[in-house]
Amino acid sequence: MTPEVVVFGTAGYAGQHLRRARALHDRGEIVLAGACDIREPSEEARALLPEGAVITQDAAELLARTTPDIAVVATPPHTHLPLAKLALAAGCHLLVEKPPVLDLAAFGELAELARNGGRACQTGFQSFGSAAVPVVRAAIENGEIGTVTGIAAAGAWIRRDRYFARTGWAGRRRVGGQPVVDGALTNPFAHAVATALLVNGTAEVLPERTAVELYRARDIESDDTACARLSFAGAPDVVVAATLAAEADHEPYVLVHGTEGRIRWHYKTDLVTIHDRQLPVAPPRDLLANLVAHIRDGEPLLAPLAATRAFTALVEAVRDAPEPLPLPAAWVRAVDTGPERHFVVPGVDRAVDTAAERLALFSELTLPWTGAASLERER
Numbered sequence: 001m002t003p004e005v006v007v008f009g010t011a012g013y014a015g016q017h018l019r020r021a022r023a024l025h026d027r028g029e030i031v032l033a034g035a036c037d038i039r040e041p042s043e044e045a046r047a048l049l050p051e052g053a054v055i056t057q058d059a060a061e062l063l064a065r066t067t068p069d070i071a072v073v074a075t076p077p078h079t080h081l082p083l084a085k086l087a088l089a090a091g092c093h094l095l096v097e098k099p100p101v102l103d104l105a106a107f108g109e110l111a112e113l114a115r116n117g118g119r120a121c122q123t124g125f126q127s128f129g130s131a132a133v134p135v136v137r138a139a140i141e142n143g144e145i146g147t148v149t150g151i152a153a154a155g156a157w158i159r160r161d162r163y164f165a166r167t168g169w170a171g172r173r174r175v176g177g178q179p180v181v182d183g184a185l186t187n188p189f190a191h192a193v194a195t196a197l198l199v200n201g202t203a204e205v206l207p208e209r210t211a212v213e214l215y216r217a218r219d220i221e222s223d224d225t226a227c228a229r230l231s232f233a234g235a236p237d238v239v240v241a242a243t244l245a246a247e248a249d250h251e252p253y254v255l256v257h258g259t260e261g262r263i264r265w266h267y268k269t270d271l272v273t274i275h276d277r278q279l280p281v282a283p284p285r286d287l288l289a290n291l292v293a294h295i296r297d298g299e300p301l302l303a304p305l306a307a308t309r310a311f312t313a314l315v316e317a318v319r320d321a322p323e324p325l326p327l328p329a330a331w332v333r334a335v336d337t338g339p340e341r342h343f344v345v346p347g348v349d350r351a352v353d354t355a356a357e358r359l360a361l362f363s364e365l366t367l368p369w370t371g372a373a374s375l376e377r378e379r
């Protein structure tokens, strides 16, 4: 049986899903049966659909006019749960983009619906499909860095006005009164958090404690500079620090601390180094192809919903955290103009690295801007 696939969303990241689905369609591994988008699809998106495929504005109509086995949900985060439920009710297996859901209640609901319906739910964490996962795990299990004492992740990117203007939910904590939780750790650097939790072996475990610190250099509702520590019973802590107000773009990484060394994995480029020695890593596995092989042959899912439980606890903690502290103007510099404008917090790239190196929160590093921001709030 060749599974039929539909894609929810046609622009933004959904375009990537359409391209990958079309490649699998052309190899005869799936039938790309259609797509939907509440906005008019571009000519480019239409051209990615094979002849005879259905295009609608409405997901329910798409499900009614096709007989899909798999639905790819590549729409904004706050639409994932209702669209995933619709697709499950139509008997589909799922590939849901990250963050799959925005709180643990939604996580439980989706997991139960999928389980009761005998349907698989893959998520869009492509780093879980990386061949670096078994490489890093093997190195840890072989004791190459001694005993693991903590896992960190760090990310520092420049994000310009055009990034925040691309869609209505960018930089928002809520849309129409509904949480969307578009913070640095929950969306752009979601992979950093989820991958660190996966390496820690605690992806499916609820943390005992979660500390979250949210700041914003920009005049947005959500944070653009944040850190968190997730503490587990019987497992090392995970500390993640990230900023979208960087001085320069850096490759984000997961850093495994051991008593006898460290493993650094740049999870987007799959560069893995142990004791400064680089390890070979095979190409990553495509998550839709893995879902198809799971349905057909029982191949284990690489990024199942279950493995995003601890990540979802972090999303919920960010949702429930106090509003982000605005960084004082003295610590924020505007660079460039128009859609290219971006904000820079001098020294923040180093601060993010230091947090990862010391497994420390920003507040534990006595950074000038964190103290100034707290003082400003108290005033």
Ligand SMILES: NC(=O)c1ccc[n+]([C@@H]2O[C@H](COP(=O)([O-])OP(=O)(O)OC[C@H]3O[C@@H](n4cnc5c(N)ncnc54)[C@H](O)[C@@H]3O)[C@@H](O)[C@H]2O)c1
Pocket: 008, 009, 010, 011, 012, 013, 014, 036, 037, 038, 039, 057, 059, 074, 075, 076, 077, 079, 097, 098, 099, 124, 125, 126, 166, 167, 168, 187
């Ligand atoms: N895995 C990754 O590396 C990665 C990268 C970028 C984005 N994402 C995720 O992909 C998702 C989409 O992000 P984006 O930035 O492309 O968002 P977006 O706002 O551009 O939305 C994508 C498309 O979905 C459409 N859409 C919105 N609501 C819809 C609905 N109810 N039914 C059908 N279509 C609908 C929009 O019109 C748009 O064309 C998010 O969850 C995001 O976090 C993942």
